[in-house]
Amino acid sequence: MNKVAKESDLSLYGFVNEVFELTLRANKLGVNLQTLTDSRELLKDARENGYTLGLESLWYEMADLAYAKAKNKALHAWFDAGVWLAKRYVTGEREDPFEAFKKDLKDFTWNVPELDVKKTADRVSVRIVSPRFSESYTLLFTSFLEGALETFGYKIGSKEVSRGIICLEAVMG
Amino acid sequence: MSKGKDKRLVYIPGDLVEEVKEISRRRGESLSLFVSEVLMLALRANSLGYSPKQAAEFLEIMQAQRNLGGAFVPTDVLTYLNSKACGTEEDQLQTKWYESGKWHGKYINEKFNDPVQAFKKFLEATRWDLSEVEVRQNQNSVKFRCISTLLTGKATELLAKFIEGAMHSIGYQTDKSDALKGMILLHFKR
Numbered sequence: 001m002n003k004v005a006k007e008s009d010l011s012l013y014g015f016v017n018e019v020f021e022l023t024l025r026a027n028k029l030g031v032n033l034q035t036l037t038d039s040r041e042l043l044k045d046a047r048e049n050g051y052t053l054g055l056e057s058l059w060y061e062m063a064d065l066a067y068a069k070a071k072n073k074a075l076h077a078w079f080d081a082g083v084w085l086a087k088r089y090v091t092g093e094r095e096d097p098f099e100a101f102k103k104d105l106k107d108f109t110w111n112v113p114e115l116d117v118k119k120t121a122d123r124v125s126v127r128i129v130s131p132r133f134s135e136s137y138t139l140l141f142t143s144f145l146e147g148a149l150e151t152f153g154y155k156i157g158s159k160e161v162s163r164g165i166i167c168l169e170a171v172m173g
Numbered sequence: 174m175s176k177g178k179d180k181r182l183v184y185i186p187g188d189l190v191e192e193v194k195e196i197s198r199r200r201g202e203s204l205s206l207f208v209s210e211v212l213m214l215a216l217r218a219n220s221l222g223y224s225p226k227q228a229a230e231f232l233e234i235m236q237a238q239r240n241l242g243g244a245f246v247p248t249d250v251l252t253y254l255n256s257k258a259c260g261t262e263e264d265q266l267q268t269k270w271y272e273s274g275k276w277h278g279k280y281i282n283e284k285f286n287d288p289v290q291a292f293k294k295f296l297e298a299t300r301w302d303l304s305e306v307e308v309r310q311n312q313n314s315v316k317f318r319c320i321s322t323l324l325t326g327k328a329t330e331l332l333a334k335f336i337e338g339a340m341h342s343i344g345y346q347t348d349k350s351d352a353l354k355g356m357i358l359l360h361f362k363r
Contacts, residue, residue: 001212001216004216004219008174008219008224012181012183013183013184013185014181015215015225016212017185017186017189017212018223018224018225018226019183019212019215020189020190020193020211020224021189021225021229021230022215022225022229023193023196023211024189024193024196025229025233026229026230026232027196029232029233029236030236031236031312032214032230033211033214033215033218034214035232035235036214036221036223036228036231036232037217037218037221037232038190038212039232039235040221040231043298043299043301046245047301048292050247050249051247051248051300052242052245052246052247052251053238053242053245053272053300053333054244054246054251054297054299055241055242055243055273055276055277056243057242057246057273057276058269058270059246059251059254061268062255062261062269063254064252065259065266065269066253066254066259066260068262069260069261070259071258073259073260074253074259076228076250077250077253077258078247078250078253079252080249081247081249082247084226084247084249085190085247085249102277102342103274108245108325109244109245110239110243110244111242111243111244116236117239119295121292126262134243134276139321140250144247145349170283171353173251
């Protein structure tokens with residue numbers, strides 16, 4: 001710690017004081033210091049996996065506009081984005097690409113209150129509940145998931161989609 | 174703190190200790206265990222390139238981003254939504270980005286003591302498509318310079334609108350605006 005303090009041009013006393021102040025600030029925000037490393041890791045993963053962070057209201061509004069103008073093109077673009085992202089996992093060197101995709105999907109949808117992905121031997125079910133999703137965003141996000149699941153080798157068996165709710169069942173093959 | 178028995182004495186202001194003591198008590202941890210954990214996390218943050226002050230700023234920015242309704246979107250999708258291919262009128266898109274920036278700026282203005290610097294840090298932390306974010310701030314003017322090798326021409330213009338919206342909410346007016354592919358130069362006056 002002495003070394004780190006010196007590198008930061010601080011005395012050990014000054015460094016520890018700053019750490020205590022940081023702890024108090026984090027506590028005020030309702031988080032702890034672990035959140036720092038977690039958030040940093042999340043941003044790094046998002047960057048490496050081809051995601052962009054912004055305001056969800058803007059994404060929804062833009063999606064609404066695009067969907068209203070050219071529904072099929074928009075659905076196609078989201079489907080392709082799902083294919084592209086899933087391909088990264090399929091062709092990468094991860095031990096279990098689907099598990100990695102599932103974990104990242106959960107991490108990168110921090111704004112979605114309910115996201116449940118279950119995988120059995122040859123089936124995958126996805127259930128998403130997000131009251132803030134607009135109708136078009138729900139449909140576009142479904143298309144994104146379909147693209148990803150198909151790239152993992154699944155065929156969509158059943159699909160129930162309504163504003164803010166997505167339920168997909170897919171079978172391997 | 175090492176796992177060994179070697180212990181050191183560091184003087185800390187009493188009021189700071191009292192507050193930290195209170196947090197550890199609420200978490201049901203002893204003060205010494207809590208302090209050890211905190212210091213270890215601080216060392217970890219340091220290895221990620223954050224001094225305690227920078228770590229605190231980063232935490233605040235990330236928390237603000239969550240409170241504002243931050244969400245991830247696949248970059249390909251965003252590129253499509255920003256492009257002519259999706260058929261959305263250019264001025265409609267610009268208005269959306271501008272309004273979103275205004276909303277963002279309003280929040281930052283309320284939340285942070287130095288909203289301009291907070292906004293800069295927000296851009297640095299969350300817009301990883303920007304390789305450079307430079308802000309020169311005088312008493313009554315602010316100059317923004319953002320560089321990206323990844324942004325398309327359209328995406329650059331829209332991000333410039335977002336920045337303008339935010340700065341207008343913070344209390345500045347656009348004096349000069351220039352957005353070329355991958356480069357944003359904006360001058361604001363109070």
